[in-house]
Every structure is written in C-alpha cells, then in structure tokens.
Amino acid sequence: MYIQEDGTVLSNIKISETYYDMTVYSPKIAGCAKPGQFVNIKCGDDLLLRRPISICDCDGENFRLVYENRGAGTSMLTRLITGDNLDILGPLGNGVFPTGVSRVLLVGGGCGAAPLLFAAKKNNECSAVLGFRTCKNAVLTDDFYSVCENLLIATDDGTMGASGTVERPVNLLLEKHKFSYIFACGPRPMLKAVSIIAKRHSIPCYISTEERMACGVGACLCCAIKTKSDKETYSHVCKDGPVFEAGQIVLED
Amino acid sequence: MYIQEDGTVLSNIKISETYYDMTVYSPKIAGCAKPGQFVNIKCGDDLLLRRPISICDCDGENFRLVYENRGAGTSMLTRLITGDNLDILGPLGNGVFPTGVSRVLLVGGGCGAAPLLFAAKKNNECSAVLGFRTCKNAVLTDDFYSVCENLLIATDDGTMGASGTVERPVNLLLEKHKFSYIFACGPRPMLKAVSIIAKRHSIPCYISTEERMACGVGACLCCAIKTKSDKETYSHVCKDGPVFEAGQIVLED
C-alpha cells in the first residue's frame, strides 16, 4: 500500500558539510510509514527519475528525511524552502525493520544512519554505532544519543570518536552487552563486515540495501539485488526490500 | 559588436492578460543598444535554445522588454523576480531602425509594438497605429501616447479603438498627414499589408521580422528569411536583420 501525495516542506536545514535535514508535512504517507521504508521524490521537471530517500523519523503527520547533497536530484532538494510543495510516492518497501523488539544494535554508515533512527524509536533498549568520513559530516548523533543506551561514533579520519570503520566499536559493544538483533544500513563493505560479525555471534541481522531505482514500486525490475539460493536469482530492493535478512542477500561490490 | 552579460532583473510586472514588462539592469548591453535590436535570453537550464526578445526601451543602463507568455521559455521568464540574474547575449542584430529622422508612422501588432517604442523615442514627430487581438491584451498604449503626435488603436474584436486590423487606421493617418517613413513590426500578414500600403504611397518602409533562432549571432544559419533578388537567396534575421527595408524581403506565410 502506497500513494502519491503532495507534501509540504516544513523545514529544510543544512546540518553538516553535505547533509540536509528536511521535515515534510505529508499526513497520509506519514500516517502509515514503518521503519526501513522510503519515499520516492520527484526532484524538478528535468529529471526523469525520482530519488529514493529513507524515512528517518515520523510522527504520524510529518516525516523527516536526512539526505546528502550528491548530484542533480539531491541538490535540487537542497533548494526547497518552507512552504514548497513536494511530489512524493510512499511509503515504499515491504521489507522493513522489525519493531517492538528489544536489545537492538544499530549500525549506520553515512546517510545509512537515517532509517535506523526511526527503527530505534520503534524498538527498545537500542544501542548504536555510527560511522562517518569525518566529524564535519557526522549527523544525527544527538538524536541517537537521546534514544539509545549506548552510542559510539567512528570516523575514517579519526576526527570524532574512534578512528577507522565501525567494526571495532561494534565488536566492543558486542563484547560488553547482549543483543537480540543487529540492524545495519550503509555502504556495501560495511554491510558485509557487519553481516559477518552478526553471523559469528549468531545474532539475527537485518540490513537495509540500496540499488539504483526507476519506478520504486516493483514494476520496472531495475533495482535488482542478488539473492542467495541454489541458482542465481534477484530480489528487488524497492519491493522486496529495502530491508532484508542479511543471510538472504549476496553482497557484491 | 555584442557581448554576454549577466543582467539583474529590476522589475517584472504582468501588464495584461498575457504580457509582461521587465526592466533589466545590464549596463554594457543597454549602453550601446539601437532601436530594432534584440537580446537572446537563456531561460533556465532545461531549454537548449535561448529566446530572442526585442529591446522595447533603453536608458543607457537598463533596458526594458515587453513579452508575451507563450510557451516554456517565456513562461520561465514570467517567474523571475527583482534581483534575479539573467544571462543575456546582446545587443543583437545589424539591421536596425533609422534614428534621428522625422515624420515616422509606426505600425505595431501585438508584441510588435515593443521595438517601435524605442524607435519612437529616437526619432521625431512620430505617429503610431497599434493593433491587438482584444483590449485585454493592449499594451504600451500609454507609452506611445506620451511620445507620439497621433495614436490610433485597432483590436480584432473591436473592444478598443477601431474594429479589425491596423489597415484602416493606417490609411486614415496617411490621408491626413505626410510621413517620411513607415516602421512596422508584427505578424507576417500585417507586415505584408503595411508594405503594400507603403509602396502605394511611395514611403520608405522598414519592417522588423521574426524567425525561429538558435545562435542569434549569425553562426548557425537557422533563422533564414527569403530575400528578393534574381535567384532565391536567404538573409538571416539575427545578423542581417531583424529590421529590413520592406522591399528586400519575400514575405511568405
């Protein structure tokens, strides 16, 4: 179940060197969104394809997006101001994060932190490890701090928290605490590393994946992702995902 | 001699059902523009071609454009507000209206009135006939009234001035007054009619022509217009015109 809705931008703020934080009034979509779902946004008239962005937070009337300014589409989003109209398809995705469970370790890399915040709010006793390239691009740390029992940060350049990838802090938390679930979202190599760690600890692991999309609803078959099974098959990130059990997916580079 | 200049929109006002009146601060182009010349305007990033618009008035620092909202390009212009930047090539055109002469009859149809206002200001003892579809689209009448000795209006639907085309009012003025020149700008059938009248009265006639353009500067040869001579040849509106002696041009439909 998804719809097309004309939302209204309530705020759109630059929160780091390249990240923006946008709140959109979109009662129908926000009214039924689940953690892990995303919206597919029309970014102006001269781009044929919409842009998929995860729902970062949601209060039933408004949802929040945290997105990085990367190219033509997202840079168009950065120019929106309060009161502007936004053409949205959503909420999209059938593979979502579990909700109502306890002792979840959230592992986010870059904009991968976004969907995990929503997941943190719908579960109990969460801890989080967030990885960023550099302190200038660390986002959502306050939000996670206020909803998590433990929060560790890692930056590639060591300018904030641990130096390096999320792996060390993740192992640190796993040594000290017991977790029933791991949820991860971020770049492929990070998802791979976290999946391996989760498997070693025999903890159920859910990963949110990305693939280039067109329709966002399952009609075009563009967003294929390789699925584990005897013979090679594909699932589709927009319809079957974006969240999958880690064991289902072949994480190629 | 033309240049590219980033002008600044000083005002952009809707003046009738479909017409807009825009003043642009553009000191280099405005500093050397002549009546009959035009500018070629970039209308946003998703249109490959610029849009040619005649200079309607010019005070050496700013120029004024009066344009009709017709399609993708001009509708983009209507959205500009004070302070916006405008990428302009100009002043363009080598065929211009004579200046410093006296007893000029100006005949304008629709947006064809625009370049004639500038011409009126650079000549003496001018009279004007302006034709419009309907009173709701009559523009620049006050401006012409203040610089012309006589001003007659015609509308297709008779809602303002004479009913019908400009021909009757033109003949009326020609009966009552002596003119040394006729300048005309407007739709092809009007230019044809005025040229014939001018010829009958043996009055030198200058017409400002339109043709679809790409470069606007003479490089692409897209804006061809048939020129009278033994064999069929073409002149180019952007470089050789837009103003031609009426006798030079074959006015096809």
Next chain:
Amino acid sequence: MIDMSVEIAGVKLKNPVLTASGTFGFGREYAELYDLSKLGAIAVKGLTSEPRNGNPPPRIAETPMGMINSVGLQNPGIKSFIENEIPFLRKFDTKIIANVSGNTVSDYVSITEIASSSDIDFIELNISCPNVKAGGMAFGTGAASVGNLVAEVRKVCKKPLIVKLSPNVTDICEIARAAEASGADALSLINTILAMKIDINTRRPVLKNNVGGLSGRAVFPIAVRMIWQVKNCVNLPVIGMGGVSTGADAVEMMLAGADAVAVGSVMFSDPYTPIKVIDGIHGYLEKHGFNKASDIIGAVNVY
C-alpha cells in the same frame, strides 16, 4: 460526446492510450493508484518460455531527459503469467497485450503458440530488446530475419500479431515492410535506442551490462519521425511510443500516424501519466472540434 475509441487490427480499444511493455510490470503495482479499466490496453513485461533472471545490477542510468535500462527481460515465464497474472488483469475492463521474446526462431514460435492460446488480446513480438545476448534486437535489425521470424510466428499465432520494431536500424521502412509482408497485423515502435553511460569517477560503465536501451523524453522526436515514415510505407495500424509524457505528445504522435500510443519511462516520474494523457487527448479533440480520436490519426499536413 467525443468517441475516444480506436481500433487496432480489428480489436476496439476504449481509448488510444496503452502502457509500454516493461514499464508497468503486470499492472499490479499501479492498480494501487488507479483503476486499470481506464486504460486502452496494458502491454505486460516481456515474457519468455522459461523464467529469466535478467542482467546483473546496476540496471539503470539516468541521462538528459532520459534513462538507459539493461533489465534484460527478467520475467517469471509464460506459464506463471498465464496462471497468476491473466486472472488478475482480467478483473479490469481493458485489453491485454502479451509481449513475447525468445533466443531462437523456435523459441519465438513456441511462446507465441502458448501465449496466443491463453486469454489475452494481442501478441506483441519483441524483436528489438537491446539487452539480451541472443535473440531480441539481433532479430529485429535485418529485414530478412524479421520477415522469416514473423512468417514462422504467424503460422501459430491465433491472436492479432503486433511486431515491435527496433529504432537501431538504417531503414525502418525496410523492416516494417518485411513484417507486413510476412503477416504482421500491427506494428509498435520504438523500442529503446542502444546507449551508454560512463561514471567518470570510477571510469566504469554505470550499467553492469556496459550498454543498455535509451528511453524517455529525449527520444521522442526520433520516435515521431519513425512513426511518420512507417505510416507512409505500410498499411498497418501503428502503436507509437518513445518518450510520450503529455496529451500533447500523444496527439503529436497520432498526427504523425500512430493509431494508439503507449506511455513508458515517463511513468517512473509520474505514475498517473497514462490517465493525464487520456485527458489531454480528450481536451485537444474538444478544443479543436474533433468528434473522434481516430480523426487525428495521420492527420499531419506535411509540406
């Protein structure tokens, strides 16, 4: 009352607006947004005898006013289509076009045989897919192979046969005539144009398949030209497609000679496009005093 219906190969469509194969799945996803009965017809995702996985991702790249895809005919196979999709589609009052492909002539023959015995309204022979190694476009770019394939398929095809042409050819008329001579009942065009995009930072193609098919508004003027050429060289109904985004585009294609038009890629930008296109055609007919949609087919007055 304006009569919006058109006829393709003896089958009446309630209006001239279709969805293009591969951009509308089997209709399920868009049925959540609007009633599929509003559509003139639905061309379903390209089908093959056996299920197919399609090409590895990434399968899509964006280009100026267009996109390149290399999905490569991923589909559940004709059997699954007949069992699971036809019953769903038949709940709507619209026509079903089964778009079929194969690797070899006998593949094409056998899937056509199966598909045309099922409860569908048209077979659309996809001889123009640029994203598969065997079959597809390889069949569609030579007049002799098109003629031969269509003739073989014709023998077993019990439904009106639409042949879908590739734009990647020197002379579209030569191909159109070959299809006509071998028994096609209608033609559809254009399929996608072979294209490529390279990521300058990684210096790798964006598509794992290296190349793919270009579609979207960018190709519209090429499609209009080919439809006009084809309409002038054969006596078959033509389904036009390639970048249709508005009612005005649809009217332009119909003036060029299309008996119906299909909306494809632009759906990804606005899934309501087919509905808006139907309304747009209706508005045009009203404004210009036409009583029937069919009045504007091929009505361009060329110089």
Next chain:
Amino acid sequence: MIDMSVEIAGVKLKNPVLTASGTFGFGREYAELYDLSKLGAIAVKGLTSEPRNGNPPPRIAETPMGMINSVGLQNPGIKSFIENEIPFLRKFDTKIIANVSGNTVSDYVSITEIASSSDIDFIELNISCPNVKAGGMAFGTGAASVGNLVAEVRKVCKKPLIVKLSPNVTDICEIARAAEASGADALSLINTILAMKIDINTRRPVLKNNVGGLSGRAVFPIAVRMIWQVKNCVNLPVIGMGGVSTGADAVEMMLAGADAVAVGSVMFSDPYTPIKVIDGIHGYLEKHGFNKASDIIGAVNVY
C-alpha cells in the same frame, strides 16, 4: 603542468576541444567573445563546390534537451571560403577543419581536391547530413557506398582525411571499418539523428523540410555508445561529438574512446561552452592525477 595536447592523424592539437561543423559558422561571430586560439581546432560550416542556399525556413525546432535543424548546407561555396575565411581563421593559432559535401562522388572528389590544396589542416568528409536530398546521408548509411566514396576521395586528398559518420545506421562498426579500409585517417561521430516535430495546433511539421537532424544533450548517451563501439572495431583516431555540454561530458566521451571532442548545439545555449569544456577536462585530469589529456582516451574499464 598537464599536457592538454592530443594528436589526430599526425597533427597535434593544443587541446582536445573542437567546435562542431555548422554550429560555429566560420568562427567570426564567436571571435567577438573570446580568442579562437584557445580552441584545439575549428570545424567550419559544411562546404560545397558551388554556393548553396540551404532549405526554406523554419529550419529549427526545439525538443526535450535537444533541437532539430534542417539548415541543409547553406554555404558560400569553397572558393569564397578559401578567399574570405581562411585568411581570417589563420590569424588564430588553431587548426582548421574543412567540412565538405557533395551530391555525387565526383562532387566530393572535386571539392576535396580544391579544399585539400588550400591552407587548411584537415578535410572532414560529411557523408551524414540528413538535410539534403542528394548526397549527404545517402552516402553514409551503406558500407559499400562509404567505402567507394572514401577510396575515390582519398586519391586526391592531400590532407589528413576525417570521415564523419551518420548515427542513422544499423551497424556503425560496419561503416567505420569500410571508411578505415578505404583510407580514412580519422573518424568523427555522431552527426545528427533524423527526427521530426509537429505543431499540434497547425497540424503541420515545425520544419518546412518536414524532418531534420536531432542534436544536443538528448543524443549524448547514443553518441557515447557509438564512439565506444567504433573505437573497439577500428584503429583510427576518433573525434567525438553529440550533446557535449560540460568538461565531464568531454571526459566521458574520451574515456569511451574519443581522441578529441567537438562542441556543437550546446554553444547556442552558452557560447563559452568550448572554453568551459577545456577548463573542465583540465580540472578532471588534475583532480585524478593524470599528466596528459591523452591518458584518458579509451580508458573506460568495461565489465
């Protein structure tokens, strides 16, 4: 210091950025805006033995991210070019490419003979103009006729011979190989793609010529694909064109295999495009640690 120079058929260009024939006149108009010596080379408007009037107006239509032209080789003739334009162009430190056309093989031979004896640097054989009734594209779409024409022209051509290919073909490699086998020194591609636009209010084509050639950003991904194909099937330098609008586009084409790139239609939107493209390539090379522009030619790492 990054070496921006590239070599085409033994001639060194100071940088890989050219202007495309027909979009830059004979350079006079744009010389008012910037120093033509900044350009790698200038391809002048298509020339014929005798002056030509070209096609009746309207000659241009705008399309999504593109344009269709039907100028039809209006030019003052080769004699006037030699007398009036070469002396002007020679004031600048850049290379001159004479783009030549004819109605018949002997036309092509005679204009090549005259042009290649004049003070120019390259002959570019335009066998791909879609806007003339005789000659032009008719020559460029069959391998046999291309081979024959290039062989005849080669006999009299005293300058490096560039053959300009038409994209309106089924197999661009077949044509490229025919040109190579008959003695072409380099290839340029793509010329425009045949296209059409209809005004739905008048129900007439926008162009008086009914059809014309599509160019601009819309065709860029098609051009990149063809350049990549051609580079992989012949051993000739390639000049890439078709919708180049930024340094990134130029880099993409060079990665696909272009030894140099030409800027065409996008000039109409921003006449400074060639200068910006030169700077953009330079910036890319700097950022990615390349010392020479030629290092990125054909450097795409395909799957």
